[in-house]
Amino acid sequence: MEPLLGVKIGCLFALLALTLVCGLIPICFKWFQIKVATGRHRRVLSLLGCISAGVFLGAGLMHMTAEALEGMESEIQKFEMQIDYPYGELVISLGFFLVFFMESLALQCCPGAAGGSEVQEEECGGAHVLGFHSHGPLPSPSRSPFRALILLLSLSFHSVFEGLAVGLQTTVAATVQLCLAVLAHKGLVVFGVGLRLVQTGTESRWAVLSILLFALMSPLGLALGLAVAGGDSEGARGLAQAVLESVAAGTFLYVTFLEILPRELAGPEAPLAKWGCVATGFAFMALIALWA
Numbered sequence: 001m002e003p004l005l006g007v008k009i010g011c012l013f014a015l016l017a018l019t020l021v022c023g024l025i026p027i028c029f030k031w032f033q034i035k036v037a038t039g040r041h042r043r044v045l046s047l048l049g050c051i052s053a054g055v056f057l058g059a060g061l062m063h064m065t066a067e068a069l070e071g072m073e074s075e076i077q078k079f080e081m082q083i084d085y086p087y088g089e090l091v092i093s094l095g096f097f098l099v100f101f102m103e104s105l106a107l108q109c110c111p112g113a114a115g116g117s118e119v120q121e122e123e124c125g126g127a128h129v130l131g132f133h134s135h136g137p138l139p140s141p142s143r144s145p146f147r148a149l150i151l152l153l154s155l156s157f158h159s160v161f162e163g164l165a166v167g168l169q170t171t172v173a174a175t176v177q178l179c180l181a182v183l184a185h186k187g188l189v190v191f192g193v194g195l196r197l198v199q200t201g202t203e204s205r206w207a208v209l210s211i212l213l214f215a216l217m218s219p220l221g222l223a224l225g226l227a228v229a230g231g232d233s234e235g236a237r238g239l240a241q242a243v244l245e246s247v248a249a250g251t252f253l254y255v256t257f258l259e260i261l262p263r264e265l266a267g268p269e270a271p272l273a274k275w276g277c278v279a280t281g282f283a284f285m286a287l288i289a290l291w292a
Contacts, residue, residue, distance in 0.1 A: 007172050008226060011179040015163065015186070015218040022187045023211035026194035033198055046267065049199060050274045052192030053256075053264040054281020059189050060256045062282075062289040064158050064249040068092060071242035091243055095250020099150050148200060151255045152210055155193065157248035159186070159217035160224075161241060167225015181291040182218065188284060190214065196260070 026032040032045065072088030162182050169175040193214065197207040265274055 004170075004172050004175065005226070007175050008167060008169075008222065011166055011175060012163075012219045012222045014179065014183060015166075015222065016215055018183055018187050019190050019215035019218065020211065023190040023194040023215060024208065025191065026198050027204060027207045027211065032195060043269070045199075046264070046269070047273060047277045049195060050264045050277035051281040052195050053260045054278035054283075055188045055192045055285055056252075056256045056260050056281075057278065058282040058285025058289075059185065060249065060252045062285050063185065064154075064245070064252050065092060066289070067158075067161075068242070068246040068249040071245050075239045075242045088242075088246055091246035092250040092253070095247035096254045097250075098247070099251045099254045148197060148202065148210075150251050151193065151196070151259075152214055154248040154252040154255070155189065156214055156217045157244055158252070159214065160221035161245055162186075163218035163221025163223075164225045164241075165221075166218075167222040167227075169225075177291070181288065184291070185285060185288045186218065188281075192281075 031041075032048075069088040069092075072091060076087050166175060166179050166182060169178060190211070194207070194211055197210060202210070261278070264278070265271075
């Protein structure tokens with residue numbers, strides 16, 4: 001076996017194992033279930049959720065959006081077009097509005113799908129448990145499984161392309177460096193996904209299945225990279241990939257700004273502590289972006 005092939009196979013199993021472990025930790029341990037938490041335990045979980053929100057924010061802006069814009073720009077340049085137009089930003093925005101339209105259509109057809117009152121009651125109850133008094137109605141983001149599905153789909157697209165990039169590397173050093181960068185931020189992101197699934201009340205079996213499918217995405221991309229490594233690697237980085245990455249980035253931004261951040265910041269308790277936790281999560285992803 002060639003050394004490069006052996007390293008790539010090792011990276012494949014490392015990506016699979018790390019994603020499974022980090023994603024299943026919040027699901028397998030009842031300590032992370034905020035519904036049964038009270039007092040300081042609930043506050044710690046709330047702050048942990050804010051850190052995961054910062055991680056998602058950093059992943060969306062510093063990784064997914066940045067890579068999507070870079071891919072679109074490089075592909076547009078191949079057409080030697082003279083029109084100076086932000087095509088990457090346009091496709092990302094279309095991804096945002098696509099999910100916005102799909103959710104609006106779902107809510108129009110099934111008005112009870114939002115489940116807003118349940119979330120509002122839960123958040124208000126949590127505020128009283130922590131000893132705070134709410135002076136008005138809190139924001140009530142949807143707890144519909146639709147947004148969790150969109151989150152997983154957009155991250156899955158991104159994971160496939162990350163694995164593809166690792167599989168297409170031509171040297172051992174480049175493969176190891178890129179794989180370590182992917183592992184560093186993927187562990188944080190998948191832990192946040194598992195925590196999100198638990199805190200939104202997803203059944204354990206569906207949460208485990210979701211993490212399992214998500215864990216297979218990067219190895220799948222890496223396997224595809226291995227399959228095309230002997231051919232035209234640039235062909236695997238075509239316009240279709242750039243468009244899909246941009247759409248995935250837009251859908252991820254939608255879920256981040258309209259579901260994750262509003263939910264974590266909805267309660268009135270410890271606003272500065274929440275800000276600090278969100279900033280900490282974002283800082284982790286911004287630091288990792290130096291190598292990713």
